[in-house]
Amino acid sequence: MSHSPSATHSKFFTPGVWVMLVFMFIGAVAVAARFTWGIGSVTNLDNSHPWGLWIGIDVATGVALAAGGFTTSFLAHIIGRHHYEVIVRPAILTAMLGYTFVVLGLLVDIGRTWAIWKPIFSWNTNSALFEVAMCVLVYLHVLYFEFAPTVGEGIGGRVKTLVTAVTDKIMWIFIILGVVLSCMHQSSLGTLMLIAPTKLHPLWYTPLLPLLFLTSAIAVGFPMVVFETTLVSSSLKLDSEMKILTPLTRITIFILGLYMVLKVGDLVYRDVLGYLLDGSTQSNSFLVELGFGVILPWLLLITPGVRKSRGMLFFTCCLIVGGVVLNRINVFLVGYHSPYAQTSYFPAIGEIVVTAGLIAALMFLYRLAVTFLPVLSASKQEVSS
Amino acid sequence: MIRLLNRQGVSVFAVVSAMLFCCNSTQASSTSEWTAPDQEAAKEFAALPVELIVNIKDESPYERSLRLLDQGLSIKDMPSHYFLLDSPIIKKQEDRYGPVRFMHAKHARLVRDCAVCHHYRPEDPAVKEINRCSACHQDAFDPRVVDRTGLKAAYHLQCMECHREMAKGPLSCTGCHDKKIPDHVKLIKLVDKPEPSQVTEECLRCHENQGRDMLKTAHWLWRGPSTHTVGRSKEIEIGKGTIAFNNY
Amino acid sequence: MKLNRRNFFKLAGVAGAGALATGAKTAEAWESKAPKDPFGCLVDLSRCVGCRKCEQGCNEVNKLLPPERPFVDMLLLNEKRRPDANSYTVVNRYFTGKSDEQDHLLPTYVKIQCMHCQDPACVSACLVGALTKKESGAVHYDVSKCIGCRYCMVACPFEIPAYEYFDPLTPRVRKCTFCFERIEKEGGVPACAAICPVEAITFGKRSSLLDQARTRMKKDPARYIDHIYGEHEVGGTSWLYLSDVEFNKVDFQDLPSEPIPKLPETIQHSLFSYLWSPIALFGVLSVVMANAKSKKNKEDES
Ligand code: SF4
Ligand code: SF4
Ligand code: SF4
Numbered sequence: 001m002s003h004s005p006s007a008t009h010s011k012f013f014t015p016g017v018w019v020m021l022v023f024m025f026i027g028a029v030a031v032a033a034r035f036t037w038g039i040g041s042v043t044n045l046d047n048s049h050p051w052g053l054w055i056g057i058d059v060a061t062g063v064a065l066a067a068g069g070f071t072t073s074f075l076a077h078i079i080g081r082h083h084y085e086v087i088v089r090p091a092i093l094t095a096m097l098g099y100t101f102v103v104l105g106l107l108v109d110i111g112r113t114w115a116i117w118k119p120i121f122s123w124n125t126n127s128a129l130f131e132v133a134m135c136v137l138v139y140l141h142v143l144y145f146e147f148a149p150t151v152g153e154g155i156g157g158r159v160k161t162l163v164t165a166v167t168d169k170i171m172w173i174f175i176i177l178g179v180v181l182s183c184m185h186q187s188s189l190g191t192l193m194l195i196a197p198t199k200l201h202p203l204w205y206t207p208l209l210p211l212l213f214l215t216s217a218i219a220v221g222f223p224m225v226v227f228e229t230t231l232v233s234s235s236l237k238l239d240s241e242m243k244i245l246t247p248l249t250r251i252t253i254f255i256l257g258l259y260m261v262l263k264v265g266d267l268v269y270r271d272v273l274g275y276l277l278d279g280s281t282q283s284n285s286f287l288v289e290l291g292f293g294v295i296l297p298w299l300l301l302i303t304p305g306v307r308k309s310r311g312m313l314f315f316t317c318c319l320i321v322g323g324v325v326l327n328r329i330n331v332f333l334v335g336y337h338s339p340y341a342q343t344s345y346f347p348a349i350g351e352i353v354v355t356a357g358l359i360a361a362l363m364f365l366y367r368l369a370v371t372f373l374p375v376l377s378a379s380k381q382e383v384s385s
Numbered sequence: 386m387i388r389l390l391n392r393q394g395v396s397v398f399a400v401v402s403a404m405l406f407c408c409n410s411t412q413a414s415s416t417s418e419w420t421a422p423d424q425e426a427a428k429e430f431a432a433l434p435v436e437l438i439v440n441i442k443d444e445s446p447y448e449r450s451l452r453l454l455d456q457g458l459s460i461k462d463m464p465s466h467y468f469l470l471d472s473p474i475i476k477k478q479e480d481r482y483g484p485v486r487f488m489h490a491k492h493a494r495l496v497r498d499c500a501v502c503h504h505y506r507p508e509d510p511a512v513k514e515i516n517r518c519s520a521c522h523q524d525a526f527d528p529r530v531v532d533r534t535g536l537k538a539a540y541h542l543q544c545m546e547c548h549r550e551m552a553k554g555p556l557s558c559t560g561c562h563d564k565k566i567p568d569h570v571k572l573i574k575l576v577d578k579p580e581p582s583q584v585t586e587e588c589l590r591c592h593e594n595q596g597r598d599m600l601k602t603a604h605w606l607w608r609g610p611s612t613h614t615v616g617r618s619k620e621i622e623i624g625k626g627t628i629a630f631n632n633y
Numbered sequence: 634m635k636l637n638r639r640n641f642f643k644l645a646g647v648a649g650a651g652a653l654a655t656g657a658k659t660a661e662a663w664e665s666k667a668p669k670d671p672f673g674c675l676v677d678l679s680r681c682v683g684c685r686k687c688e689q690g691c692n693e694v695n696k697l698l699p700p701e702r703p704f705v706d707m708l709l710l711n712e713k714r715r716p717d718a719n720s721y722t723v724v725n726r727y728f729t730g731k732s733d734e735q736d737h738l739l740p741t742y743v744k745i746q747c748m749h750c751q752d753p754a755c756v757s758a759c760l761v762g763a764l765t766k767k768e769s770g771a772v773h774y775d776v777s778k779c780i781g782c783r784y785c786m787v788a789c790p791f792e793i794p795a796y797e798y799f800d801p802l803t804p805r806v807r808k809c810t811f812c813f814e815r816i817e818k819e820g821g822v823p824a825c826a827a828i829c830p831v832e833a834i835t836f837g838k839r840s841s842l843l844d845q846a847r848t849r850m851k852k853d854p855a856r857y858i859d860h861i862y863g864e865h866e867v868g869g870t871s872w873l874y875l876s877d878v879e880f881n882k883v884d885f886q887d888l889p890s891e892p893i894p895k896l897p898e899t900i901q902h903s904l905f906s907y908l909w910s911p912i913a914l915f916g917v918l919s920v921v922m923a924n925a926k927s928k929k930n931k932e933d934e935s
Contacts, residue, residue, distance in 0.1 A: 040798025047717060047795045050786035078918055080925030111781020111796065111804040122761040122778050126898050129784050130760035131905060176918045180911045187904075194897040195758050195788040198888060207896060210904075339886055340715055340792050478827045479690075526822060526836045532848050538832030545682065545831070558684070558830075 005089055005374040007154065010236050012371055020360040020367075027357015030350045031108055039111060042350025048341035053351040056332040058105025058358060060189055061325050062098050063136070064217050068228075069095025069143065070182035071221030075251075077175045086244060086377040087225050089150055093375050094228060096143040097362050103140060105358055128191035135185030142178045146171070154373035187214040193331055201335035202272045203286045209331070212262060219255040220324040222248045223297075223317035230314045232366075238376060246307045249317070253301050256320065260294050285326065285334045293323015427469035431484070434473075435519045439529055440508035450500040458514060460497060466490035474523050475537045483563030485540075495553075502543060518543075663899045665892060667751035671770025671871050672816055673839035674826055675846055676744055679856055679877035681833040683710060683724055683742035690828035691722050691746075694812060713884070715745070717795045721809040722746035722825060729882040741876075743883050744825070744834070747772060747793045747809035748863060749871035750893075757894030758788035763806075770839065770871040771811035779806060790867055790886070790893055811871070839871055846875050868892030 034042045045052050068091040076084040107113050119133045145167065152163030190213030193200050226245045233240050267273055276283050297319040306312040333345065370376050471484030493499070503515045518539055525535025534542060544561070548554035555561050575587055589596040599605055689704040697719050702709060710726040724744045731739045749772045756764045756772060763778035764785055781804055786794045797804035815821035826834040835842060843864060850857045862880050863870035866888040874880070881887065904910050
């Protein structure tokens, strides 16, 4: 084996971790308020704005950014580019945690939290949300399964043997299933808003929305890996993994390019370019999304120098990730126009702290996992002598 | 009960409940003490069942007025000067307001043209020319006569549109109707021999707002002896605003 | 073992190809699921006198909480209201410039409630099927299935469903029920239509209401504008409106005549009927994976 992941066993309670704990605590307070006085007490949601930050960020963006999991496992396991295997484990960990938090976010957001199991028995196959729900449910467990060997190895001994014995033979099913399920619900998340043709701004409302969601999710997969690998290796002082990341982003050029062509082509085809320069919040937000989130990073990526420089690559990937985040926010929040709203929506402080708390908890668990489980493969930097 | 309260010389609830009892008693007295001689007949007429005329003659209002003139029908032929609009057809669906006392003759003399209200005639030539409203207008949404309004809407549309056009006659509900006051004997729940404060409390159970309003009136806020009430000027020395007895 | 696995991969590949074939067949045209002969209501704005009795009747029949301000309080008409968790219907007043002979501005009153769409977006959206379109025409909400995701609210083009945002555990979606328990009984009439003093709300079969609306327009063409709102909007709605003023002046939207669920349902079904595409993708991926693996094995051996 070309890689051998190991636990980092670095110091756990760094100041950063304490900051996360504080955020988690504040978030928990807001969650407690939500379950005491209702959603209305901590959010700015109303009958005109039924979906807010929690759906836009926690769910839609969470799912999109967890795309690193299935894209890397496709690359390394299905088409057999085994030298990428080092990034699969952290990507799977991110995806697993990401989806866990999607579900946690949903639990806070839906009105009848205790009824979350009902879609399993009560189906409406006409609903894109039904499909998203089922896929997320199954995929979450697929991810747990895919991550199980890592946990097994971490514990070691008999557990390890047992887990490997179970997972080894059928892992391929789960790997493929993970990719299939991801393709399904990443695209169906885009179908979600097609039910609101009169409410979603024409810059985003297109029958291509499912395809755009899927391509953007695939496109953001590797940049997300770069993003977190760079962050983690800096914060844990690990060796940088540029020799893997640089070729990885070569692939992104094509997918991001495809996304760009689809998106621009769609605008031209539907003849809505006129909306681009009308100066509204929506059109500005769209311009930022397309310009700084897609076109600029694509131009940067095709420059070989950028791909080789750690800093520039990180910056570019941040742009791509930001572009996809903004896209999801745009589709679910900025582009959503209520015909009768008397006020416009801006997330309440309660919504923001819950989201921040969830993200902090995710980072906390990530750190916990890489510290004590064999997730990362890079060796510790030699302290320069 | 009013007497009982007066004797106690306690006032808030007296006023609040008096408001309520007054409403009841005016209604009660109007029916029990004196009734207009034609009221009973009007009541009976209102309750008479009528057979629905399904087919009507299709003619313009102008044609109809002319035809009535030709036949020599005019307001002199009016069978009754007064109607009580109290049809069981309406009460079947909704019964929130008292019946309307409709001055037929007065309206006829103002309008002069029967065809303004009696706007169509039955298709069957054997049936008489002018019929009461409920001959054609009965239940709402009757599938036998889809394009025709029910009796309640027919009244309201006819009356209100004309009142508005002529800028005469009431447009609000209570301009024509008595509001039906529910029987408070059934609503009030009191223990035997209630304390005065318990009575107030019971009134306030429903009339909370009225209770609050009451506290802003002179009845409640007035201080000092009632100097100008002949014969009572010495009885109340300090005024209601200063007695703590009711202030709970 | 290895052989077996490879055989399975092949099988999966075949299954995938089969699924592809079925998929091509299932991508057939979308069909409306609207009931053939539903009930409806025809609201005639030129008749409505703004008395708010319909709000009162609705409140009583549906056992909603007593309102903060009584129903006789007409000052409420100074603000534009929307149906909310405690009122399934509201009446708003508009001054559109219409006036009488003395140049007094005349108000137009508009009663709003669920339109009971023929192909409702909310029904298509609800992932658990808590919302259903009944044969009677009523779009019915079943709280026992609801999980509170509020996707129906996102979907409704009329922005009708309201939510109990301040109930921590058992909030409900609230909207006009079309008094389905009443109308499904012989001779039953929705509370608002029954109480209306001027029959501004006519209850009946939708087809008959359309005829009646046309009759009214023909009899008095000067009174009505030539548009029955809801006849074609979003594929047709069970509740219809007749008006004496332009609809866009009284906050009605210009809506497409295509049923809202058509596009998303077409996409959903052409992609996922019988799960053909996931199965096909699974098949293709397993073949790819098997090939990659055997290549690697060969490399390892050599
Ligand atoms: S009850 Fe009829 S007239 Fe009164 S506000 Fe409602 S629709 Fe208008
Ligand atoms: S108006 Fe809205 S809530 Fe009512 S049936 Fe149509 S989509 Fe559903
Ligand atoms: S149909 Fe029933 S529920 Fe709907 S507005 Fe009328 S009274 Fe209310």
